[in-house]
Amino acid sequence: MLTVRETLSKIVGEPWTEGNRIFVLENGDQIFPAMLAAIEKAKIDIQFLTYVYWQGEIAEQFAERLAAKARDGVTCHVLIDAHGGARVGKHLLDMMEEAGVILAKYNPFRPLSPLKYQHRTHRKILTCDSEVGFIGGVGIADEWKGDARNPDERHEFHFQIEGPAVNSLSLAFRENWLSKWTYLRSGDHPAEMIPFDPGADEYFQRPDDHAGFHDSARMLPLLSSPLAAESEAGDAYRALIESAKESIRITSAYLIPDTEMIALLRRAQMRGVRVELVIPGPHRDSWLAQSRSRAVWEKLLEAGVTIHLYQPTMCHAKVTIIDNHFVTVGSINFDLLSFRLNEEANVIVDSESFASLMISKFEHDKARSKELKPETHAERSGWLRFKEKLSCLFPLPYWTEGCNY
8 A cells, every 4th residue: 555655756756855955934024035045146047937927126126136147147037927927017027038038928818719818827936056946825026025914915935945856846847938838028939948057066055043944854846737637736635635644734825625625624524633724814815716715614614624714914825734744835725726727836845843843834823813613604694695606606717817816
């Protein structure tokens, strides 16, 4: 019989890598300085893939830093989702391209095949010289600035990775860059990558005094695409949930599971596994997404699943923790779009010390949340019930341009 690790490796078709280091970055005050510092230190190659790239101070900083590195001779590939980056300023794209950044967009709108526009890359990947990589849920926009102190500052987790797992992040980038859905800004399909040799010098030094670093972490890439025969994300999450013996902790910006996932969570709770969820509360970026999410809460609550509604601001984080052991982090939300329609990228971390750290983060988020009581949910207004039914008419909704979808 296969172990959980063996099952997950078989699902994603990749081996686990050993000896990785992972560093937790919480909210914009930690995330953006770390990413910009890595770009600044790059000597040979930068690969940057993002869904959201809007306008504002952060967008300006990234464009300026990338343009400067391109002028210094660093090879810079930048891939922006055409929908998520629809609000990026043209002057920023011009700045990067004129400096030598190789700039492309993923799946721009084509009038002859409008339905295909729903296929998006939701991945958020940055690698520098194959030495350091970043993965998580952050968007390049001022909405992610700050430290989640108020409704104007989103709550987010992003992760800095060093070690062999960085190659998996590079693979996630290259998969999308070489895809038939990717077009250079000029309109030509980019058929190849400019090769590079990252060299042997390690220039990123671990901050030994920072508790966020975890050495010797075992990691597995979880790259999911609707173009595959099966949803790697859905299959991996199902395997993780079915393996749980004590606890399942899920933080998700969008909680819209299908009936099978709902059943898996219910069965886990009923067999004695403690299932807890942290999701957005009063601050969210789409009433449609929230209404569709609310439509599944009753089935989870009646099984004993605990739902915590995050209060201070929009909770955009995406973390799942299984049994104080496995943690998966990245761009995957616990919803239909991530499991069925989007290009997504996560890593699964097998490390008790890292799981312990993320559990402490989860508990901190719970303390800033309000538990949803079954009786409170049962007493919701008729207007909310109507919006739930309306939202269910959209099986794979494309929420709004203003949210991270």
